[in-house]
Amino acid sequence: MSAVIRFESYTWRYSRTKQPALDAIDLEIEEGAIVGVIGPNGSGKTTLAYSINGLIPRQEMGVRKGKVYVMGREVMAYTPAELCQRVGLVFSDPEAQFTAMTVEDEVVFGMENLGLPIEEIERRLAWVVPLTEIGPLMDKPPYEVSGGQKQRVALASVLAMRPPILVLDEPTTMLDPLGRRRVFQVLERLKREYQSTIIVIEHSLEHLIPLADHMVLLYYGKVLLADETEPFFERLAFLMEHDVFPPGVVEFFYHLKQAGEYPADAPLPLTVEDGTARLRELLGGKG
Amino acid sequence: MMKPEPYVVAENVTFRYPDGTVALRDINLRFAEGDFVALIGQNGSGKTTLSKCLNGLFKPTEGRILVDGLDTRHTSITKMAVRVGYVFQNPDHQLFNSTVWDEIAYGPRNIQLPKAEVEERVREAAEVVGLDESTFEQHPFFLPKGLRQRVAIASILALRPHMIIVDEPTTGQDVKQSLEIMDFLTRLHEERGHIIVIITHDMPIVARYARRTVLMAHSQILADGPTRSVFAQTDVLAEAFVEPPQITQLAQRCADLGFAAGTLSVQEMLEQFRSLAARRRA
Amino acid sequence: MTAEEIWTIEEGEVRTPGIGHIVITALLIGIGAVVGAFGSFTLPLGFGVNFFWPAIAVQNVGGIWYGAWGIIAASLFPIISNGISGTPVYVSLAYIPANAFQSFMPAWGFRYFKADPRLKSARDWWVFLGTITVGNIFGAIWGPLVVLKGFGLLTAESVPLFVWGWFAGNEIAGIVFGVILLKALSGVVITTKTFVKRWWA
């Protein structure tokens, strides 16, 4: 597998701050991987996202050093139009990205910008609308639908442009649990059926962990840890020192492991299902 | 122990928007001294409407709400504001003064308190939320989001409402910041005796902080009781599309092994595990 | 930042019109339309002329902060706000020069005299008051005299009432709201990329 995104001692400092938001980071993201990016607010997660699709440096004022390669080419070597066909970005506040009067207009906006023929637009609509389940909303103003629906509309409008790389910046912060689950279901399908490269910035680890192949911990401008998901969470003490609060199941088994009540060589279960099975093994042995 | 007198009593409250949509249907609810309550449920289940009814911004279409013995329908908004404070979700909607000081002083000045008293209250509210003096002359618009939220809370605290409702205090905050805000609300509750109501989607936060949980769905109250027992009602939660925290789910799936359905923390889970394991070994 | 620096483009600084300016223009139209319609329903004199018209502040600060973009917004939003409050479309269209000029005057004045939008010195205040007054005088003459008289809605004798109504409605609201907005938000606006130092960027 090859790196589809590569940061090379990349630094970005906003001109309004003294500290760099990202400080000489090196990071590679493999094609087809789903990568979860976590870390406290102010760690540079959003800066990372914007640096991949060129909003940084184009729409922000600041100082940039080092390189970011997307599909083998430096970000600045692309025109904005070329880049947005390769990297799709979903923002944390869906409302802030709606500028059209109906959901339909919102979803076709990006495709129109790409200059796609009408037939192709229709074909893509036929794909993305059922995928994100926004069919009944097409005629409504995008800002009048519910929070979870808004986020799916935002996702659809980016997916319709068929970017091979998808970056989601806290896509579920504004959502209730059901809305959150449905967004992750869409990502799940994308992973299964389309092998997209997806980068998700998220606080809600519960949903992220079962989906992610890799995890990255950003901490005040530095990449402190980047690994496959399971080994990543084996270093829980380190993570907790850096303000990562694991979901209950992971934490529970971590404590068991520390106390020698769970085999030291067994992987930590990362989901409720996994945890249930492990717990039954532990207690069922003598039951 | 004497049962505390309810501070807020909602009786058969129905609320209809002018366009006819029913947002609340026949709500009966009491809040008493010592309550620290989480109001949970899907978006659109009526949580925010209910809160706005409790502080008199909306008047019930049917039924009535008594706050501190006063009927919200016949009580001026000023009298309500010093009893039930409501912190809006987006601090940007409620910050409109040009300095932090004026922002916090807005409420006390509005109820025409003498100058010395206004000053005392502003200082106190700022201290409680941890705003230091250097911010007083700054423009709220320039502050980072976390601080803006604190200013918003302080501006409500300065009115010294006995009950404080905070709409989604943790949205957009990372886990550490969320815990800080919640710890600070807990201090208000324990040290100053405020009744606290939080509206939230964050179930681990509910499990950790709220002693009582009110679950809403379809404009009605589906469950109301100690958080532990509300989270134990899996079928009701499912009906409201709410999932309890992961550790609670784990306990519930292993209920047949002897775990309590109302397990709220990893610590409780560990204790149960150890006693179960010990029993098995015996 | 001094007032002089606010309006000077440093060497190597690139300022070009961008999407941000289109978005700002659209949002200014949005605010202006709502605030304008609100004014038209509260203290109307008639035909879109009001005794107190807070939307003038959007025209003033829009021009100061965003130059030509603010002027475009100022010209267009009254069409929406007047339309909602029942002013025929051609009357609204004919008001455009008045509305554009009311926004142009402060926009030009602050740039020409290098005044600070945060209203720091007495001079800044004079530039603000002077330019909005000249703008409002023009508007107050153009609106009632050219448009309303032109459409035959007024007699020559009743024009002065409308001239005074238009002028006072704009002048007072412009000072009250304009000063508040400039003092409160200029500090942030001038540091943004969309702030317009010349006319378009």
Added chain:
Amino acid sequence: MQKMHKTILGYVPEASPLYEVHPFVRLYFLMVVSIFPMIIGAPEWNLALILVVLVLMKYGRVSLSTLKLYVPISISMGMLILLSYTLLGGIHPEFHVVFRILGFPIYYERIEAAVEVYTRILPMIFVMVLFLSTSRERDVLVAMRWARIPFTVTYMTAMALRAVGMVIEDFSIVRQAEKARGFDPHGKSLGYKLRQFVMYIIPLMALSLRRSEEFTKAIVARGYSFTGLKNVKRPDYVLSKYPFRTRDAVLILIITGFLIGILYLRYGLGMLTLEGSVTQRWLRQWLLGGAA
């Protein structure tokens, strides 16, 4: 229940025949028919135009209750014109005095002129109400796009219309937030009320400034730039959903025909003026008893 379309000014049944008409035709109707009253001087013809608009509304199943919103405005406008033409109209010895109010002469010529102006303004308002109550924001955009107005302009219009809705919503939340802090305008002085009222504008503006940055990023991230892609023609998917039919072309021709006809009648044949109109004769009969 009938399926309804939300329009700028309310709801229209989806089955409304007016909704079948291409949005551009509706915009053309607004722009052209609004000119008619400016050409026509005879009040009875302008009243007839109002009747036509009312019939169209009825035919288009537009709820006539939307008109209620405009009753106060129409009345105050009428009063204003009447005042301007009578009490504020000055002393004119050359005119005929109909009666006096507190010694101030009310002239026949002034009343006549007021009636003419008022009956000109009214149909313009009616045409506007018809347009607003049968068009959605999207229709305005489709109409503009169909007319080949540059995309940047139509897109800005779309965002502006979107911003209107957003600002209205913000406005109501900000007011609630003020109330929640005990702001109660009842029984307070005007100055106090005004000061508080002024407060609204800061959060409204501040929110918009914040959002403008997010909007911009979202638009740029989806590939929109001033110039568009190099060598790429921007397709118009939305427009393709609104086919322009022969019927629409015929309607445009009819509206244009009316415009030409009215221009010819007025300036070619000197008809449709106030002078010699039925209304003028009635007014004279009634107010002057046939004198003059």
